[in-house]
Amino acid sequence: MEHPSVKVNFIGKEGNKYLIKFPDLKIPVSVNKNLYVKMLNSDMYEFMNLPKQYSRVNSA
Numbered sequence: 001m002e003h004p005s006v007k008v009n010f011i012g013k014e015g016n017k018y019l020i021k022f023p024d025l026k027i028p029v030s031v032n033k034n035l036y037v038k039m040l041n042s043d044m045y046e047f048m049n050l051p052k053q054y055s056r057v058n059s060a
Contacts, residue, residue, distance in 0.1 A: 003044075005043060005044055005045055005046040006022065006023070006044060006045050006046065007023060007046045007048050008020050008021060008022055008023070008039075008045050008046070008047055008048065009021040009047070009048050009049050010047055010048075010049055010050050010051070011028045014030070016032065016033065017030040017031065017032065018030065018031050018032075018033065018036040020036075020039070
């Protein structure tokens with residue numbers, strides 16, 4: 001039986017740590033970049049408010 005994904009909020013970045021707010025916790029959890037990327041690519045977590053990624057295009 002599959003469990004529904006956990007809806008988490010991306011709070012921000014402090015130094016080299018990423019702050020993630022879980023629904024049942026009062027304080028955000030800090031994770032390193034490796035774990036943050038794994039969470040982004042996992043079906044277990046659904047990020048609700050990720051910042052938009054901007055790509056820089058250098059065209060002539």
